[in-house]
Amino acid sequence: MRAWQLPAFGLDKLTLHDLPEPVPGPGEVLVRIEAASVNPRDSQIIAGHFTPHVDFPLVPLSDGAGTVTAVGAGVTRVAVGDLVAPGFFPHWLEGEALGDERKVSGGLETAGVLREYGVYAEHALVKAPAGLTAAELACFPCAGLTAWTALVEKSAIGAGNWVLIQGTGGVATAALQLAHALGANSIVLSSSNERLARARDLGATETINYRETPDWGERAYGIAGHGVDAVVEIGGAGTLPQSLAAIRHGGHVNVIGYVAGAALDLTVFPLIIRNANIHGIGTGHRANLEALLAFVGEKGLHPVIARRYPFHDAPAALRDLDAGGFQGKLVIDFAT
Structure with missing residues (x-):
């Protein structure tokens, strides 16, 4: 699979690699990632302005969405064919984070979504409401x-x-x-x-x-x-x-x-x-993300996507994020 990796701080260091496709184990889910959105935090991490503590090489970006292509033994929350998104904090499921619920976040302590496939614990995923595309679903986990x-x-x-x-x-x-x-x-x-x-x-x-x-x-x-x-x-x-x-x-x-x-x-x-x-406000937990998506489905809402970028031009989305002057979200649409 193709994946963007950051070996050191600096957007100019972000490079495209071929990596082995991951395999889900018990309780895990394989997702073919189809879209990712960029957030200011992503740019700050890449530039080295967010934290000096990064385990390189890093696959960046926290927010993405895609289709379940395989599930490991015991998985019940999602099924093959579901459109899903990983939560920003994969272990923060509900309530106040009084323990280690916020210790791991996508695109920093664990691999982000700027790759064609990812394996996730089933509890880390939420399903899309009817009517949303992968590019639209990718706008919700953080912003x-x-x-x-x-x-x-x-x-x-x-x-x-x-x-x-x-x-x-x-x-x-x-x-x-x-x-x-x-x-x-x-x-x-x-x-x-x-x-x-x-x-x-x-x-x-x-x-x-x-x-x-x-x-x-x-x-x-x-x-x-x-x-x-x-x-x-x-x-x-x-x-x-x-x-x-x-x-x-x-x-x-x-x-x-x-x-x-x-x-x-x-x-x-x-x-x-x-x-x-x-x-x-530091994003939120899975229960609130599910409540948000239920509301989005009920009201027929669609996020405002200002610009779309192909997977091979992902760094352009981050450069445009830093430049500003847009309205809504910048999305890397892998199918573009």
Whole structure:
């Protein structure tokens, strides 16, 4: 089988190899991987910015999907022919991760999905709802689940609530689609009026160009009337003060990214005044991924795929991820 491997840090080091096709043992499943999506974490791992502790050579990328082609003895959760995706944390099945549930993640501590075949423990896989392709399913294990955990598990967003969403990338666009399907109102931030127009097409109630409106937190608070119920916080330290200005009393700020800074220097007064709930979101567990996919199937949702790349041009997807300027997800579609 073909597989991309990273022998050392640096995207220029990522090379294509022929490796033996793996064989499933008892309780294991062989998956023919058909698509993979890229996330900022993948790029950070490859560049050496995420952690120095990588067991090379590494097959990168956490998020993928494909078809079950063989199963080992005792497998009952999936069958040959099922379209499946491995979970981001293969051993985090439900509840809070109080032990080693998050010790292993795809594309770092264990081989990722940038290969034609992979063997997985049956408990690490989730099945696709009807109507999704492999390329679409590959968009959910990290970005989609992160948005779901923030909106549903942590913030209990439902009909009539207000959500402030920073940006138009993979997590942000998933959050917009989910908020709309949940019956909530959404306010989307971007510096691009073109992407804000696209956000309105996807269901955004209001949009704010943050370059034109630097005090966007106050503006969002006013739009919602009493402040927003939840923020999908992509910026991190640099945007958190505005997010706190935007939320209602008792509102939720879900910290997902740190594109505007990682070092937090904040007085406690805004937290106390707003009675704020601050949640750090690190994707989620299998039970939530299954709940998300059930919701996706029920509502007939499809992720926004900005661009598709063939398997042999996988590094281009990572370069474009770093360049930005797109809306939704970048997907490596092996059949392209």
